[in-house]
Amino acid sequence: MAKVKYYYDSENLAFRKIKIKKGTKLGYAVLFLAAAALFGFLCFVILLNTPFFETPKDRLQAREIEYMKMQYNELSRKSKLMEEALSSIEDRDNNVYRTYFNSTPISEEQRKAGFGGVNRYSFLEGYNNSELVEATTKRLDVLAKELVIQSKSLDEIAKLAKDKNKLLAAIPAIQPVKNEDLRQMASGFGYRSDPFTKIRKFHAGMDFSARTGTPIYATGDGVVSAADNKMSGYGNRVVINHGYGYQTLYGHMSKFAVRSGQKVKRGDVIGYVGSTGRSEAPHLHYEVHKNGEVVNPLNFYYGNISAKEYVLISKLANQENQSLD
Known part of the structure; x- marks a missing residue:
């Protein structure tokens, strides 16, 4: 009341x-x-505005956020697997494929180069998760770039593989004079006594002593770039360009069996042993050049001699004796 x-x-x-x-x-x-x-x-x-009361819209947004987190974690996991797989391919590329094909490896700096200059990700700034989104986008961009570089590298390796048979045929791989035609291995690669001055000097090839007229064979496929006596000291000489950086020279011939510009195959007769030029006795002076530098021909006799014959010729070639030119 x-x-x-x-x-x-x-x-x-x-x-x-x-x-x-x-x-x-x-x-x-x-x-x-x-x-x-x-x-x-x-x-x-x-x-x-408290966590104790959720509207249907809040619950929908929460589910969307959880789904996006799950998607990001899955994306991160797949990116890691791709990075590991790509790293393994890059390692095989540099240390197996390119080594096998005698090709220069791709440097780590070239593979891992970043994106310099302007900020490529400014459009992602200003959001709640900008750092996360920017880091993920950059990671995928770097991965995409590495994949492009590796793809081009594999294209190059595929081309090298196609050319492998040509390379193997071009490499000087046999003795230019057959063992049965040899009198002796007169002199090898390295410092030897000059037969005329008696001064010790560098001998840039190997001397094969044989009778005048003994056939001389091309040691690899190539093109004859010279068949003349224009180079002092070598007398009648033949030079063959094999490609891939290889070149061979055959000196002191008695006569030629090829001409300049002619294509030859390994085992073709290109001339005959003689004693023309600066020579003390009938023999073949043989040189191998790789990328413009003279190398030891002994390293290339694997195409027509046995292991036992190789050991014997190696001992003879390494003796500190007198050269014939």
Whole structure:
């Protein structure tokens, strides 16, 4: 029951009951309802911004975020596997394939070169996960670049493989004079005594002593670049370009069996033993050049002699004796 309130009437010296008008009552009711509605709205807003109350939209966004995290982890796992596989291919490329085909390996700096200059990823900045997205994008870009480099390298290796038979045929791989035609191995590669000055000097090839007229054979496929006596000291000489950086020279011939510009195969007769030029006795002076530098011909006699014969000729060639030219 509502309390009855009174006020003191000083004129009549008596207490009188306070009568509340209906309009005032209605105003109080409306004010109360408005305050209650405002309080309820504030509580609703607060609940919406707390983790204790999720809307359907919040739950949908949470599921999307979890799905994106799962996708990122899967992407990261696959990227790692691709990087490991690519690293293994790069290692085989440099240390197996390119070594086998005598090709220069691709440097680590070239394979791992980054992206310098302007910021390629500025469009990814300003978001909550910008660093993560930028790092992932950069990682994939580097991986894509390495794949392009490796793809080009494998194309080059495939071409080298196709040319391998040509390379093997071009390499000087036999003795230019047959063993049965040899009198002796007169002199090898290295420092030897000059037959004319008796001074010790470098001998850039090997001397094969044989009778005048003994056939001389091309040691690899190639093209005759010279068949003349224009080079002092060598007399009648033949020079063959084999390609792939290889060149051979045959000196002191008695006569030629080929001409300049002629293609020859390994084992073709190109001339005959003689003693022309700066020579002390009938023999063949034979040189092998690789990339413009003279190399020891002894390293290339694997096409027509046995291991036992190779050991014997090696001992003879390495003796510190006198050369014939």
